[in-house]
Amino acid sequence: RGFKMGRLGFGDQDGIIYAMNYHPRYLDCFLRTQNFMLTGNGPLPYDYRYYIGIMAAARHKCSYIVNKMKEEFLLQGGKEEWLTSFESIPQKLQNLNTLNKILAHQPWTITKEHISELLVGPYSWTVSEIVHALVLLAHFHNLPSFVWGSGIDDNIACKDSNDPSINSVNSGSEEGGLVQYLMERMKSISENSSAKINEDSLKTFESVVASQDLGVQSHDTDVSKDVQMFVRDSLFCYQDFAKRNEPSSFSTLRIQDYCWEEHAFSLICELYNDVGILLDEKFKLSYSLTYYTMGSEKGVDTSFFRRAVWNYVHCLFGVRHDDYNYQEVNTLITRPLKTFIKIVCCYPEKIRKCDMDMVMPEFKYSEKIHVLLMIMEARLQAELLYSLRVLMQYRT
Template identity: 25%
Template sequence: MEADLPHSTLSPTLEEELARDTRARQLQSFRLRIALFKPLQTVSDEEREVALDRIIEVAQSYLHIARAPFSPCRKFLFSPFYFSSEARATFDPACSSPPLSPEDEFSVQALESKLEADNADDQLQHFLLTILRLSKTCPFADVRHTLSHFLQTVSEASTVPVPRPAHHSPSYFISLKDIFSLESTPCDSAIMSYPRPSNFQRSSWSHEISWTVSDTEPREPCLVSPATDTTTCDDGRTTGGRPTDDYIRQMFVRLFLEEGRITNVFRVMAFFPTFYEIYHLTYTEILKSSTGPLPPTWKIYLGIMAAAEHGCQYLVSLLKLEFLQAQGNAKWLKGIHHCPVKLQRISLILLKMARQPWRLRLQDIVTLIGGMPGSPRQDAWSKGELVQAILVMATVLGLSTFVLGCGIAPEVDMRGGYTVAGNSILDVYPCEGIERELDQTLTLMVEEEQEAIRAASSATGWHDSSILLFEDQDENEDLVKKRGADLITKLQSYTSSLSSPKSCPNFTWKHDTPWTGFSDKGHDTDANENEPVRYPAYEDLSRFADPVADKDIQRQDFEQVKEQYDPFMLGVYCWEDHGCDIVNQFLPGVGDDLDDEFTEALSITDWSLFLHMTDAAIDTTPLRHAIWYYTQRLLGVIKEDYNYEDFAAYLNDRSKDYIKRACCFPHQLGAFDWNNMGLPLRAEEKCHMILLIASAKKQALICYALALIEQVL
């Protein structure tokens, strides 16, 4: 059939001109949208009201001229598939404008006309997706209520398809009733139910914003039980089932004022607000700030490479959006062979860090810094650039582990995060999200796109059809309950041995909170428990890795090869005494902030474990240390003064297996793993376990690379 398809007769010059014009229109539309929504990032009710009126006015103007937003047909404009009669027959008549006639289908005028019409559709699509996101995740109730009402009105008018969230919770595994509400509650002064350091005090997040809740602003009810389900309210004001105190509320507001978006990964990481304060600072310093020798787009692209290596579609989509908004070259997103040679050459280091860090060698670093024989000098890395690149890659590898372990769902305005009612074609050809607003390079044909999904499935371990995320294969509840009781006894003995002033009564299961196994699969209450869910792997992520190194370096844990390689001894080189200093040398202050991040991850606790217990105070330090050092041992890192017999005391076989999968094979994690960690952990405790794994992994990878960089003269 392909031999009979027409081919473009446009000259390269005209094609380039059309592409340039299209890019200009995209930039203009993007800047208009940003300018319209930016005024919502204010604590002033009056300013937000004016901005909302303007947003709705512009959106209504697009409603009058747009024809087919959320149509997959437009991406086939320059594809031969678009012109086949078989393809045209699959689309709804209202899907887009009729195909061009044979005599003028490649005329410049016809193409320009088509581009103009599609531009209006694209603008409306991006407007509606942004409105949908803010109607669900904006911390200001007036914004959520107004935009929800607008979407409801448009939907009832049936003029254009209206998007709706594909997932109500920010996580596939955690029910929305367990997520912190975006609104503070009337009883917030009594709430302090999240892990934090023992010496916790309110921080700058609570004091730098002169904001108070208006007496007239709608507020969530105070939920006395986390099991209370308030997630079905349809007015957009209910944003989570867990009460939020003023400290966390101020964090939500601060983040929105700074970035205009509260991401799903932050909604989950808000379980640990004191940690997130520090993590947000270091993440911004490492990936977003202008500090250091690497350009912002290079740092973001390194992040894309790292996220793709772990098969983390969620972070790849987020970082692609940031990359394009930072005016990165969209051609780089075609794959690693389209980016500068200098970036291509670091792929080997990335793959070794992610899969077999013990295989990193001094020669790998020398080759990067000295350059390949005969290669231009500009392709060589400086020590400062390499230190910064290592921090970026280790940060995103760690964050990818957290995202995949916690089952973070796609952002509501990105591909996989929304659905469109009544448009069955989107089930076959899903529309792109806001992350592709400025990207015109990946206009794949349907056959190519399906092949890309299959390749992504093969590379990441996810099937390309349907995946049953919510498997009903929980461990025996009596066995898990016994493990929990045994661990509590050991932790209480540890606490008593330290003569802790805190009271630690004998462990008992609370009678009013009976053990029910793992019946809550972590998805929305209105979802079908047996419904297969497609996990978001929408593209061939292997294109961001060097194909030769990708084939040569397989994922392993150190136990498989410990007879062949020497372990990394923290007594010789450790983060606290060495790594922190070299980071501060090239990025002043960042090393100290990272040190605070690692310390915070390891120290936060709510002095309890498993189900809530009356008057219980459990010091979980041995358990947290066991998770941390077991993770690092899987990577070949040994701490000489740690008692490794604690592994047998505080970790059971199932817990060890989970840590191994999360550390070394995070792309394989699914709901079965989430539901079977070997202990009856609460949702936030599971997230803390994953956070410890991700942080310990991040620190180990940084130490491996920095120890070699320091050896280069």
Template identity: 40%
Template structure:
């Protein structure tokens, strides 16, 4: 159950769906998958440290550990807590690996989750129009065709006009490309969280925050785009 809780912090819907299915296969309580509020209090107590591990691990203090180890009905033993933190850290890293590999969740006909890397669409490609929700692939192809047609018109107008420089043509092309994206924005991904991800997340606005080291003017941050 810890794996959906960790993956949901990174909005990794593929891992959330995958491990929800595996949780049920090993006999897990389906009610727990309805969200954090349905899980035992002992598991819910990990929410704060899970949030920090996912985004700002440098904020974790001994007080966070001591709070989980306090004697009580929902307390953790030291051995249990170490294992839980290792699992949470593992799935935080795995979510980054999934995103780095470009793995996207694909709904199959049975409502399960497939695993397809992004690839050009063809008749033999597993990411067919049906698996993309019907019209996703067609819309993308139509947008490319519209953009190509506008490029062709720009080239024709260049032949008719004299004195048009390469810089002016490049500017016009960029303008056409921007306008085409604004008119047909279906290729822009919807980053809204799905319900099966949101239910495992409290304080979804909490995320990574740059910090500046002493003596430095700007925080140096390495990001993989």
């Protein structure tokens, strides 16, 4: 089956399509969402949409996406001059830079003032335009996590399913090791699932947040000039939401106070309705997707593992679920996997293909792709929660 990718020039042999097609239902949902953002009804002109995608993907130095977006920008009639320097684009787009860098790296620091500044002056945005821009920024901030995490590259041909390197990863070198460990832990959690979430829940959350200090630090990575020209304040990067033995200067975003289902979804449906429905479907599908397998084991309930991955990603960005026992994160997500998730979320340009091969050694390749999809979607949801919450605060 061939796919078109929302006027991005990606054919069915493109790396993104190839990898996501291990999960056809998700791929279909992903394409419908991206197609709508780029080509469907919406307040932003087409050249703005593609340029915002360029700006967003460039924050994580993803030349793979940037170059494809540049091609489509020109096909949409975009001015070639815009691609020569940041100063050549309209001031209205330049004014989006602060929002772009904050949401890409430290979304919890966004304030309603960042929104209000865009709504005034001679180059002002409308509220509906801002919502369209927020969705585009979030989408193209997070797609690089999948591109880098799965090892997709312009110069690397798509791997065939018979590739021995993939098969060797799938079989794993420690049969009965990690998978057996996870199955035993998930069974134990299931048997004790009736345990009450008590006042220690906050302390457990804080301990998981503090454990994010995994020795992962940002550093300069090689980046082409074609990408660098779209980035301002290039040294601005992810900082741990909280450090060990140091209280965070920012409040956590409690899902009980502001969640996707009850708050953000309603707001986005009001201002950009169809995309809210598409995003909601994509979030639910990536979270609930299962084939009841784990490595060579069948008939496995993976819900506890999926929930731990999702909530750990939220934890990295200061999003807290009061009704969740965060001890499950420490129980189910090994330190190497925590490190991998953190790099994919926060510094995706540092990931190498072999990193995905080494974590989850007994997982099938398709299962690793699913983990990447969950990481991408959970991080995207966290970014939208922060940005839409401040938009709601501005409107009230």
